[in-house]
Structures are given as C-alpha cells and as structure tokens.
Amino acid sequence: MWEKTLARPAFPFGRIIVKRRVVEEYKGDSDMAIEEARALGFIYALAMFCIAAYLWHSKRWTRKMGIVFLVITLALGFLIFSPIIPWQFQSLILRDARGVGGPLVIAAAGILVMLAMSFLFGRFYCGYFCPVGAAQELASLAPVPKVRVENKIWPATIRWMFFVLFILAGYLFSIGLLRLFGIRDFFLLIISTGFFIFLAILVISLFLYRPFCRFICPFGAIVSIPAMGSRFKIERTGACISCGTCEQACPTNEAKKADLKAECYLCHRCLDVCPVDGALVYRRVKEQEGREGT
Ligand code: SF4
Numbered sequence: 001m002w003e004k005t006l007a008r009p010a011f012p013f014g015r016i017i018v019k020r021r022v023v024e025e026y027k028g029d030s031d032m033a034i035e036e037a038r039a040l041g042f043i044y045a046l047a048m049f050c051i052a053a054y055l056w057h058s059k060r061w062t063r064k065m066g067i068v069f070l071v072i073t074l075a076l077g078f079l080i081f082s083p084i085i086p087w088q089f090q091s092l093i094l095r096d097a098r099g100v101g102g103p104l105v106i107a108a109a110g111i112l113v114m115l116a117m118s119f120l121f122g123r124f125y126c127g128y129f130c131p132v133g134a135a136q137e138l139a140s141l142a143p144v145p146k147v148r149v150e151n152k153i154w155p156a157t158i159r160w161m162f163f164v165l166f167i168l169a170g171y172l173f174s175i176g177l178l179r180l181f182g183i184r185d186f187f188l189l190i191i192s193t194g195f196f197i198f199l200a201i202l203v204i205s206l207f208l209y210r211p212f213c214r215f216i217c218p219f220g221a222i223v224s225i226p227a228m229g230s231r232f233k234i235e236r237t238g239a240c241i242s243c244g245t246c247e248q249a250c251p252t253n254e255a256k257k258a259d260l261k262a263e264c265y266l267c268h269r270c271l272d273v274c275p276v277d278g279a280l281v282y283r284r285v286k287e288q289e290g291r292e293g294t
C-alpha cells in the first residue's frame with residue numbers, strides 16, 4: 001500500500017499520506033519506505049543531472065526549461081524525493097544513519113558521486129536539483145531590486161568559517177548546526193522556529209541571490225572546490241566582443257573571462273543576455289584549450 005502511494009506521489013491524497021509518514025519518521029518511527037524514497041530521490045537527481053548537462057552541451061537548454069526543473073525539484077523536495085544533500089551531509093558528520101536515510105557508507109558514496117559529477121559538469125545539482133537551492137533560485141526570479149555582492153572573498157570566508165564550526169560542532173559535540181536554519185522543518189512542513197528562519201532566508205533571497213548557498217551551506221563550500229576545475233564550463237569564444245553584459249547579469253560575479261566558476265549555479269542569465277551568437281558557450285574545457293593552441 002505504502003509503496004503504491006510512493007509510486008504516485010502527485011496524487012493529492014497520496015501526498016497527505018506521504019507527509020504524515022514523513023512526520024512520523026521525524027518523530028522517531030522506523031520506516032524503510034522513507035529510505036527507499038530517498039534512494040529514488042538520489043537516482044532522480046543523478047539522472048536529471050546527466051540530462052541537464054546533455055541539454056546544456058547540445059545547446060537545447062532554455063531558461064524556461066530551467067524554471068520547470070526548479071519547480072519540479074521544489075515540489076519533490078516536499079515529498080523527500082529530491083535529496084537534500086546539505087542535510088544528509090550533516091547527518092553523515094553526526095554519524096546519524098537515520099537522518100541520512102540509510103547506511104552511512106552509502107550516503108558518503110552518494111555525496112562523493114555528486115562531487116565527482118560536479119567536477120565533470122559543474123554545479124547542476126546545486127543549480128537545479130537541490131530543493132534548498134531551487135527554492136532560493138525561484139525566489140530570486142521575483143522582479144524586485146537586487147543587492148549585488150561584488151566581492152567574492154567575504155561570502156566564501158563566511159561560508160568556510162561556518163563550515164569549520166559546523167564540522168567541529170558535529171564531531172566534537174554532536175550538534176547539527178543546520179537545524180538552526182530550518183531546512184528540514186520547512187520541507188516537512190513542520191511549523192517551528194526553524195521553519196520561519198528558512199522562510200526568512202527565502203524572503204532575503206528575493207533581494208540577495210542564494211544567501212544560504214553562498215554564505216552558509218557546508219556542502220556548497222566543498223562542492224565549490226571541484227567546480228573550480230570542472231571539465232565542462234561556460235566559456236567565452238573568439239566571437240566575444242568584451243561588452244561586459246554577461247558580467248552585469250551574473251548574480252555571483254562569475255562571468256568574467258578568468259573566473260573559475262566555483263560559484264556558477266548555471267542559471268543561464270549570462271547566456272541569455274549575451275548579444276553575440278556563439279560568444280558564450282557551455283563546453284568541454286579541453287576542447288577550447290585545444291582550439292586556442294592550434
Ligand atoms: S549550495 Fe547547498 S543549499 Fe545551495 S544548492 Fe548547493 S547543496 Fe543546495
């Protein structure tokens with residue numbers, strides 16, 4: 001019965017049952033079905049990651065398509081079908097197999113796979129398939145004045161400082177600092193202080209691009225390292241006229257020629273505003289190096 005409900009999560013009555021089950025699990029009941037749902041969620045994120053990378057590389061991706069993916073990820077986040085890796089990372093640090101939703105070693109392998117994929121193709125998980133990122137990205141689309149943070153050093157410094165605190169609190173005192181931000185309560189629709197804190201983060205996201213991702217998320221800090229050396233990236237070509245329009249449009253200040261794209265969420269804004277066809281492309285870094293060398 002439970003498995004049938006999970007197989008059709010969009011059915012409204014099924015959603016209510018799913019949420020009730022999730023709340024029960026949160027309160028402490030063991031439920032294998034939740035673990036299966038998380039495994040399915042991870043497979044979903046991995047498969048969609050590959051599809052998104054293919055669509056980007058074949059130039060079939062559009063901003064509208066991205067918004068559809070974001071809405072799906074957000075909806076699936078509420079059904080725990082889309083993995084909330086920051087939370088699972090915290091559970092891993094706390095050595096909490098129940099929070100991870102399965103054996104710790106599998107969760108560690110899942111996180112490593114996501115890091116490897118980000119090294120190959122960039123931060124598609126962060127861009128489109130993390131429910132926390134999707135909620136902030138959708139909020140950022142609101143047509144209200146935006147606050148730009150031109151300096152890249154201090155957001156990274158704050159996030160790495162939080163990362164150190166997060167690891168120390170987890171390892172030494174078994175304290176999960178992410179609980180303070182209400183991610184899990186928000187997606188389980190548990191009305192608590194944390195729920196309203198995350199809601200406040202979403203309100204800030206209307207004006208400041210992805211505040212949780214850029215200033216707090218410990219997984220975001222780690223994934224920014226492989227993203228710097230990712231094999232596929234957005235690159236300028238010889239057709240670029242150096243007009244700077246893409247740099248103005250980039251919400252994370254990652255669109256300059258020399259930027260490593262550590263904080264590129266593949267939002268597509270730069271590509272949308274570029275006035276020259278083919279001046280900005282998502283491609284394999286090696287291909288570009290090869291062409292420039294010839
Ligand atoms: S930085 Fe963290 S919260 Fe943001 S999208 Fe990536 S994993 Fe999710």
Ligand code: SF4
Binds near residue numbers: 255268269
């Ligand atoms: S606008 Fe910036 S963050 Fe968005 S895809 Fe372009 S470089 Fe990446």
Ligand code: SF4
Binds near residue numbers: 236239
């Ligand atoms: S918007 Fe296009 S043409 Fe202008 S600087 Fe960026 S890549 Fe070059």
